[in-house]
Each structure stands twice: as structure tokens, then as C-alpha cells.
Amino acid sequence: MVRLVLVLGDQLTPDMAALRAADPAHDRVVMAEVMAEATHVRHHPRKIALILAAMRKFAARLRAAGWRVDYTRLDDPDNAGSIPAELMRRAGQHGAETVLATRPGDWRLFAAIDDLPLALDWHEDDRFIATPAEFDAWATGRRELRMEWFYRLMRRKTGILMQGDRPEGGRWNYDSENRKPPRADLFAPRPPDFPPDQVVNEVLDLVEARFGDHFGRLRPFGLPTDADQAQILLDHFMTHALPHFGDFQDAMLADNPFMYHSLLSPCLNLGLLDPLEVCRRAESEWRAGRVALNAAEGFIRQILGWREYVRGIWWREGPDYVTRNALGHDRDLPPLYWGAETRMNCMAHVVGQTRDLAYAHHIQRLMVTGNFALLAGIDPAQVHEWYLSVYFDAFEWVEAPNTIGMSQFADGGLVASKPYISSGRYIDRMSDYCAGCHYRVDRRTGPRACPFNLLYWHFLDRHADLLSHNRRMGPVMANWARTDAATRAEILDQADALSRDLQDGRTV
Ligand code: FAD
Ligand code: SF4
Incomplete structure (x- = not known):
């Protein structure tokens, strides 16, 4: 009897586990563009276009390889609207009772598919280097789940950068040699652009018509949408940007949204590139003497370490992870995250870049938008929804541990050993944003005091009980305790007024 083989929009890899288990002569691949996935949060139009275009091209590739593919387009009149409903419709059409599927990166979809009255034959997603069971075995019994220790296990497992x-x-780890502040004269190579072909143009028109009111700019669109283009992006990164990757990993320049970052996250997350091959390629660049060890190791750690680690956390912690709120933060996400005017130059730049490109690099996400939300006491569920909506690489398995855990400390310190917070001073050191800002980064009080400074001290004060037990926060808590009472009161009053302005939607 014919079986269905489900291929989801982020499973665009020719040798996915479910495809390997199927028989092209008898089984039918099911792929579907559905409103339920496109709208469960209000995704950036560029992200929707990227996924739909990549799906269409991948379906053509499967057909060329001999697979029979039942592909449902978003505007097909009989589109059932969701992945489970599409599976039922296709099962009815073909009299199929069994579905071969690779584990999705999302608890919601996993549960909905698993509930179907069909026989589900689940396969582990072995594009990842560690299985959830392997992560569990490592994590069980440990007092702290620090990425660094898990990363070493992955280095040993793969033999990458090992002797x-x-x-x-x-x-x-060569981080001590990395993370230099930017210089104004830095020349960072622009990643290649991929002008839209016919498939992409059709998708762009569709997305414009259906999702044109979502936050974000769709055109000009130049993202890679198939494996060949992803390979070109990878080659370009290895040649032009990897040599400086570590040095300026945390640097931010207003006129340079990409710095020496790779932009490979959507290619990896959709399955257009294999993470292990990408790591091996970086290693071979080092072995060939073309890049320094600190650059290769720093890049490999992001994929072999962080990417694998957050996925392990995601499956281990379960579906309620996104509802955690260890600090009890309950304020609404201010309109400036959706592009409302702000006088904060750093926020205006990072949000503007996010709107235009659906991209911001790690430090922009962590130390600008994430830092501000944490200091301002925003409800982490709303912060999570924002990150899941606006970035072109956002899938829950990777976005949620980064947002709920690393950025918002909402899991109580499972992922991060201390909250990732900073005053404006860090942003000033690592960027050129402050020079052009309405606010003064060196002021703690007064009308032009940098909002990051005000909210930073307010955060420390309101979470003093929790933070005073944290060894790494000791010096900064002592600094706050030493500040004279009048200055403290002035900072706290001004921070309260700022929070009210944010909540009432006044321009800050
Ligand atoms: P590079 O700097 O070139 O890094 C190389 C690769 O390493 C990335 O492509 C990515 O695959 C991997 N990587 C780097 N850091 C991380 C990390 N912390 N976790 C997992 N993988 C990592 N990454 C996503 O892929 N999807 C998300 O939805 C996402 N949401 C995030 C939300 C927040 C609040 C934060 C702080 C980080 C988030 N990240 C996310 C991690 C990281 O910011 C992005 O992977 C990175 O910015 C992608 O750009 P790049 O490809 O140029 O990365
Ligand atoms: Fe951001 Fe403060 Fe610097 Fe302005 S002064 S850019 S608000 S850190």
C-alpha cells in the first residue's frame, strides 16, 4: 500500500531520514504551503518568501530525482489549510494509512501530526550532530548545563579540530583573542545577492498579496533559495569573511549590518547546507593555513556548540519552555519593536535593519533588542513571539532557547549563568551607534541619560535578591550598593518614568 512521506518547509535535504526510509517507486511525498504555518505568528514577509521559494525548488529537485510529489500551493483552491489536514486529505486521495515523517523542530506541529488517526513512522532528524537522547545522557545529573562542556563532547565525537x-x-576555546571593538575603517565584504528567478518572483508576488501587511520589507529580495546558491554563499564566506570572523564577532557598525558574519543560518535551518560539512570546511580552511585558529574555532563553536546545544535544551525542556518567566516580567512589548519612532539610535538601527532585511547578527539580537527588553521587564512570551516572527532563520527549536533562555533569563539560568545585561557602555564600546544618538551614553541621570543606563540600574535594584546570590554579579551589585542614596533614588524615579512612557507608547 502507498505510504505518504512528509517533507516540511525546513526539511529541504535530499537524504532526510524519512526520505531515506521511503521507496520512490511506491510512496508519495507530501509537501504543503499552509496558512496555519504562515500565520501562527506574523512572520516577516521575507522569511515566508524564502521558505516558500525554497520549498518549490526542492519539490522540483525531488521530482527530477524520480519522486512523486503531491505539492499543495498556498493558493490552491483545495488547500486544507494546515499540515495535519493536508496529510488527511492526501491519505484519503491515495488510500494511504501510514506516514513517514522526520521529527519537526516544533512541539506544536509534532503533537498535531502525532495525534492523527494514521500510523506515524517517526524518524530522528539526523542532520543534527547530537540526538536528543545523547543530549539527555550528557545533561542528566549535571548541576549546570554549560554549553562549553557540551561543545567539547561534540568536538570529541566528530574529531573536528582535534589531535x-x-x-x-x-x-x-579562543574567545579571549576574539571580540574586538570595531574600527570605522573596517571593510567587511558584502555577501553575494541572488537575483530572483521565475520561481522566486512568483512567490514574491504571492507573499506581497497575502502578507503585505506583516511587519518587514520584502523587496529587494536576494536570499539564497536552493542548495547551489547556499554553496555559493558558503564559499564566499569562507574566502572573504571567515578570516576576520572571531576578531570582530561582537562588533556593530550602523552602515554595515553583516560585518564578518556568515548569514548561513537560514541555509542551515532549512536544510540547504549540512552543518557538519560546514564545520569541516572551516576546519580545512585552517588546516590549509588560510585562516587563523581563533577564527575557525570561533565559527565552528557557533554551529557544533551553540546550535547543537540549544536544540538539546529545546527537546529536553519540553513544550512549556516558551511559557517560562523566572523574573516575573509582565510589561508589553513597546511599539518601537514594530518600527515606531525612537530616539535611541541603537534600537532604531537594529529594528530598522530587522525590518529591512529580516536579519540582525547575534550581538545585535542579544545586547541591543534582547538586552533592552530584559532591562525594561517585558513579558518573555511577547519577546519570544517577536523574535520568532521577525528573523529569517527563526524556528522554535533554535529561537526559543536563545530568547527565553539566553536573552531573557526566563528559564532561571538554565542556559545563561547570569543575565545578559549591560548599560549603554557596552554598546558604546562595541558599536558606533552612540555617537549619533539623541541620548548621552555617559549620563546616568538627567533628560539625556541613556535609557540603557537608567533601566540597567533599575533592573539590578528590582532583582537584587536574586542577583546578589550570583557570584558573577557580585562586583556590579557592590557598585550599586555603594552609590549614594540620592543618586539611586533619582535613577530609579527616572527609570520608572521611562517605563511608563514605554508602556503608554510615547516616543522614547
Ligand atoms: P554567524 O555569526 O555567521 O554564525 C554562524 C552560525 O552559527 C549561524 O548561522 C548559526 O547557525 C550558528 N549560531 C550562532 N550562534 C548561535 C546560537 N546562539 N544558537 C544557535 N545557533 C547559533 N539563530 C537561529 O538560527 N534562529 C533563530 O531564530 C535565532 N534566534 C535568536 C534569538 C536571540 C534573542 C538570540 C540572542 C540569538 C538567536 N539566534 C538564532 C542565534 C544567532 O543570533 C543566529 O544564529 C545568527 O545571528 C545568525 O546569523 P549568521 O548566520 O550570520 O551567524
Ligand atoms: Fe543606545 Fe544609549 Fe548609545 Fe543611544 S546612547 S545609542 S540609547 S546605548
């Missing part, structure tokens, strides 16, 4: 059982160069 026998020892790390190449004698150290596991």
Missing part, C-alpha cells in the same frame, strides 16, 4: 583526544592548539 587525538586533545584540542588543536592546546585550547578548546
Whole structure:
């Protein structure tokens, strides 16, 4: 009897586990563009277009390889509207009772598919280097789940940057040589653009018509939408940006949204590139003497370490992870996250870049928009929804641990050993944003005091009980305790007024 093989929009890899288990001569691949997925949060139009275009091209590739593909377009009149409903419709059409599927990166979809009155044959997503069971075995019984220790396990497992059982160069981590502040004269290479072909143009028209009112700019669109284009992006990164990757990993320049970052996250997350191959390629660049060890190791750690680690956290912690709120933050996300005017130059730049490109690099996400939301006491569920909507690489398995855990400390310190907070001083050191700002980064009080400074001290004060037990927060808590009472009161009053302005939607 014919079986259905489900291929989701982020499973665009020719040797996905479910495809490997199927028989092209008898089984039918099911792919569907559905409103339920396109609208469960209000995704950035560029992200929707990227996924739909990549799906259409992948379906054509499967057909060319001999698969029979039942592909439902978003505007097909008999589109059933959701993945489970599409599976039932296709099962009825073909008299199929069994579905071969690879584990999705999302609890919601996993549960909805698993509930169907069909026989589900689940396969592990082995594009990842660690299985959830392997992560669990590592995590069980540990007091702290620090990424660094898990990363070492992954280095040993893959042999990447290893010499026998020892790390190449004698150290596991070269971060102390990385993360320099930016210089104004830095020349960072622009990643290649991929002008839309016919498939992409059709999708762009569709997305414009159906999702034109979502936050974000759709055109000009130049993202890679198939494996060949992803390979070109990868080659470009390895040649032009990897050599400086570590050095300026945390730097932010207003006129340079990409710096030396790779932009490979959507290619990896959709399945257009294999993470292990990408890591091996970076390693071979180092072995060939084309990049320094700190650059190769810093890049490999992001994929072999962070990417694998957050996925392990996601499956281990379960579907309620996105509802965690360890700090009890309950304020609404201010309109400036959706493009409302702000006088904060850093926020205006990062939100504007997010609107235009559906991209911001890690430090922009963590230390500008994430930092501000945390300091301002925003409800982490709303912050999570924002990140899931606006970035072109956002899928719950990777976005939620980064947002709920790393950025908002809402899991109580599972992912981060202390809250990732900073005053304006860090932003000033790592960017050129402050020079052009209405606010003064060196002021803690007064009408032009940097809002990051005000909210930073307010955060420390309102969470003093929790933070005073944290060894790494000791020096900064002591600094706050030493500040004279009048200055403290002035900072707290002004921060309260700022919070009210944010909540009432006044321009800050
Ligand atoms: P590079 O700087 O070039 O890094 C190389 C690769 O390493 C990335 O492509 C990515 O695959 C991986 N990587 C780097 N950091 C992380 C990390 N912390 N977790 C997982 N993988 C990592 N990444 C996503 O892929 N999807 C998300 O939805 C997402 N949401 C985030 C939300 C917040 C609040 C924060 C702080 C980070 C988030 N990240 C997310 C992680 C990281 O910011 C992006 O992976 C990175 O910015 C993508 O750009 P890039 O490809 O140029 O990365
Ligand atoms: Fe951002 Fe403050 Fe610097 Fe302005 S002064 S850019 S608000 S950190």
C-alpha cells in the first residue's frame, strides 16, 4: 500500500531520514504551503518568501530525482489549510494509512501530526550532530548545563579540530583573542545577492498579496533559495569573511549590518547546507593555513556548540519552555519593536535593519533588542513571539532557547549563568551607534541619560535578591550598593518614568 512521506518547509535535504526510509517507486511525498504555518505568528514577509521559494525548488529537485510529489500551493483552491489536514486529505486521495515523517523542530506541529488517526513512522532528524537522547545522557545529573562542556563532547565525537583526544592548539576555546571593538575603517565584504528567478518572483508576488501587511520589507529580495546558491554563499564566506570572523564577532557598525558574519543560518535551518560539512570546511580552511585558529574555532563553536546545544535544551525542556518567566516580567512589548519612532539610535538601527532585511547578527539580537527588553521587564512570551516572527532563520527549536533562555533569563539560568545585561557602555564600546544618538551614553541621570543606563540600574535594584546570590554579579551589585542614596533614588524615579512612557507608547 502507498505510504505518504512528509517533507516540511525546513526539511529541504535530499537524504532526510524519512526520505531515506521511503521507496520512490511506491510512496508519495507530501509537501504543503499552509496558512496555519504562515500565520501562527506574523512572520516577516521575507522569511515566508524564502521558505516558500525554497520549498518549490526542492519539490522540483525531488521530482527530477524520480519522486512523486503531491505539492499543495498556498493558493490552491483545495488547500486544507494546515499540515495535519493536508496529510488527511492526501491519505484519503491515495488510500494511504501510514506516514513517514522526520521529527519537526516544533512541539506544536509534532503533537498535531502525532495525534492523527494514521500510523506515524517517526524518524530522528539526523542532520543534527547530537540526538536528543545523547543530549539527555550528557545533561542528566549535571548541576549546570554549560554549553562549553557540551561543545567539547561534540568536538570529541566528530574529531573536528582535534589531535587525538586533545584540542588543536592546546585550547578548546579562543574567545579571549576574539571580540574586538570595531574600527570605522573596517571593510567587511558584502555577501553575494541572488537575483530572483521565475520561481522566486512568483512567490514574491504571492507573499506581497497575502502578507503585505506583516511587519518587514520584502523587496529587494536576494536570499539564497536552493542548495547551489547556499554553496555559493558558503564559499564566499569562507574566502572573504571567515578570516576576520572571531576578531570582530561582537562588533556593530550602523552602515554595515553583516560585518564578518556568515548569514548561513537560514541555509542551515532549512536544510540547504549540512552543518557538519560546514564545520569541516572551516576546519580545512585552517588546516590549509588560510585562516587563523581563533577564527575557525570561533565559527565552528557557533554551529557544533551553540546550535547543537540549544536544540538539546529545546527537546529536553519540553513544550512549556516558551511559557517560562523566572523574573516575573509582565510589561508589553513597546511599539518601537514594530518600527515606531525612537530616539535611541541603537534600537532604531537594529529594528530598522530587522525590518529591512529580516536579519540582525547575534550581538545585535542579544545586547541591543534582547538586552533592552530584559532591562525594561517585558513579558518573555511577547519577546519570544517577536523574535520568532521577525528573523529569517527563526524556528522554535533554535529561537526559543536563545530568547527565553539566553536573552531573557526566563528559564532561571538554565542556559545563561547570569543575565545578559549591560548599560549603554557596552554598546558604546562595541558599536558606533552612540555617537549619533539623541541620548548621552555617559549620563546616568538627567533628560539625556541613556535609557540603557537608567533601566540597567533599575533592573539590578528590582532583582537584587536574586542577583546578589550570583557570584558573577557580585562586583556590579557592590557598585550599586555603594552609590549614594540620592543618586539611586533619582535613577530609579527616572527609570520608572521611562517605563511608563514605554508602556503608554510615547516616543522614547
Ligand atoms: P554567524 O555569526 O555567521 O554564525 C554562524 C552560525 O552559527 C549561524 O548561522 C548559526 O547557525 C550558528 N549560531 C550562532 N550562534 C548561535 C546560537 N546562539 N544558537 C544557535 N545557533 C547559533 N539563530 C537561529 O538560527 N534562529 C533563530 O531564530 C535565532 N534566534 C535568536 C534569538 C536571540 C534573542 C538570540 C540572542 C540569538 C538567536 N539566534 C538564532 C542565534 C544567532 O543570533 C543566529 O544564529 C545568527 O545571528 C545568525 O546569523 P549568521 O548566520 O550570520 O551567524
Ligand atoms: Fe543606545 Fe544609549 Fe548609545 Fe543611544 S546612547 S545609542 S540609547 S546605548
